Amino acid sequence: MINFRAAVCAALLLFVAPNLVQAQDVTLSSPDGAVEITGNLLGFDGEFYRVENKFGELTLDGSGVSCEGPGCPSLSYFVAEVTLSGSSILDEVLLPALIEGFALRNGFKTRRDSLPGGNFEYTLLRAEGRPAARFSFLISTTDDGFTDLIAQEADIVMAQREIRAAEQKMAREAGLGDMTAASRSRIVALDALVPVVSPANPVTRISLPSLAKVFSGEIKNWQALGGPDAPISLHMSAPGAGLTQAFEDRVLAASGKQFSQDLRYYDRGTALVRRVATDPFAIGITSFSNTGTTRMLALTGTCGFMLRANRRTIKTEDYPLTSPMFLYLPERRLAKVARDFLAYVRGPGAQIVIRRAGFVDQAPERISMNAQGDRLTNAILAAGPEVPLGELQRLAHTLSGFRRLSTSFRFETGSARPDAQSRSNIEQLARALETGLYDGKVLKFVGFSDGQGVASGNQKIALKRAKSVRDKVLSTAETVSVERVELQVEAFGEALPMACDDSAWGRQVNRRVEVWVR
Structure with a gap:
């Protein structure tokens, strides 16, 4: 029997949005x-009641109490209500696909109904046709999603960027808790910001500094980029969209620039790519999952290294403009079906759905040494007095017989703290260790650095980062036995650059910890 007094003493969680049950x-x-x-x-x-009385708010386990009064809900016909608000990229394709997959796995049927303002809802139906849950989608922007959550008009935010400091402050003031905590956010899929042009445009590559100058209006003619003598037409998602804000934060702000006044904005990414595809003098910023018939530009630096967006480079964060897709949650208990759905989106079945929907999943992949051709070529080209041939030979010998995992770790600018995608990777690798996925294997955490400073110092920094990531994975994987899997650390400093060291973004790409498995 559930201990009723213990349930009262444990009344610390808030769990339901105000639209579920009015106070009675x-x-x-x-x-x-x-x-x-x-x-x-x-x-x-x-499952749980939340009651306000003279002692304050109490959360009680419904299985241990009986309810009497006009406000008592029907236990047999309860329908969970979940409202999601935010990025249109997530709610147009990705989240509906995941709900369909979740329903199929759990024996529900689904019904989609239109709501005013272009919004919609999914109803999960039991076998006999009774509703079990409703997922309502408010199609808007990342900005609007956080606004709705803070106003308690939504349960989950769909975001294409991390929460900003001002939003976090308002969330705390609204009693929603620390939205930056690991338990308050989920990376549901991976994506990237990509510059796109018409297939008729002869330009194939662009540097990030040039990209910033284009969208700030400093470069106005394609001739400056090796193209025709024609004015550049600029296209971007709506100002409140997470994609636009991520580009502003990561590309423009890093160069101390602002958007050009000549930008043309779009509420829907599909409209943007259609426009760019038909205009040979247009350039747009879109997501990797939504390029249509446009052509993506490769990112390059003065040293000649090029980085292209594809599934593998986005997973590994080798492509510098990766853009994780977040779900943000309040510090209150969501309905059980919502919690089950959030657990589902992290599982292997959901990764298949994510990939089929055109997004980048988080399932780890193993990359053979033979597939490292471009990286090894870059390493040979960048070799010099501080990275002699012997160090490259040591790298090849040490990693011979290993395969690189797509699970990589990079760090926030000017910090030793892993970035959002890497924090998610730590949790995923820890869970894989706990489930025994790598039992009997050797996992080698390999640190790399940028080329700034003395090579010997960079080697020490890279080794320190590799040890730090390994230790963080171990502390997260509380139930793993070190006897089941061998975890090693190694470092090669600046020996295997991914990008040019002449820019902040290039140095950040080069500072990383990779995981190799044998």
Whole structure:
């Protein structure tokens, strides 16, 4: 039997959005009738009641109490309500595909209904046709998603960027807790910001500094980029869109620039790529998952290294403008079906759905040494007095017989803290170790650095980062036995550059920890 008094003492979690149940009088009683709680019912999620009385807000396990009064919900016909708001890229394709996959796995049928303003909802139906849950989608922008969550008009934010400091402050003031905590956000899929042009445009590559100058209006003619003598037409998603804000934060702000006044904005990414595809003098920023018939430009530097966006380079973060797709959650208990759905999106079945929907999944891939051709070529070209041939030979000998995992780790600018995608990778690798996926294997955490400073110092920094990531994975994987898998650390400093060291973004790409498995 559930201990009723213990349930009262554990009443610390808020769990349900205000649209589920309006406050009404109820009396909750223990099975023996010895204890009664009377107050206003603030919420019910199918498992737990949230009641406000003279002692404050209490959360009680529904299996340990009986409910009487006009506010008591029907336990048999309870329908969970979940509202998602934010990025249109997530709610146009990705989240509906995941809901369909979740429903199929759990024996539900689905029904999609239109709502006013272009919004829609998915209803999960039990076998007999009774609704079990409704997922309502408010199609807007990342900005609007956080606004709706703070106003308690949404349960989950769909975001193409991390929460900003001002939004975090408002969330705290609204009683939503620390939205930057690992438990408050999920990376549901991976994507990237990519510059695109018409297939008729002869330009094939661009540097990030030049890209910043183009979208700030400093470069106005294609001739400056090796193209025709024609004005550049600029195209971007809506100002409040996470993609636009991510580009502003990571490309323009890094160069101290602002968007040009000549930008043309689009509410839908599909409209942007259609426009760019038909205009030989247009350039746009879109997501890797939504390029249509446009052609992506490779990113390059003065040293000649090129980085192209593809599934593998996005997974490994070798491509510098990766853009994880987030779900942000309030510090309150969501309905069980919502919690089950959030658990599902992290599982292997969801990764297949994500990939089929055109996005980049997070399932680890193994990359053979034979597939490292471009990277090894770059290493040979960049070799010099500080990285002699012997060091490259040591690298090849050490990693011979190993395969690189697509699970990599990079760090926030000017910090030793892993970035958002890498923090998610730490959790995923820890879970894989706990489940025994790498039992009997050797995992080697290999540190690399940029080329700034003395090579011997960079070697030490790279080794320190490799040890730090390994230790973080181990501390996260609480149940793993070190006897089941061998975890090693190694470092090669600046010996295997991914990008040119003459820019901040290039140096950041080069500072990384890779995982190799044998």
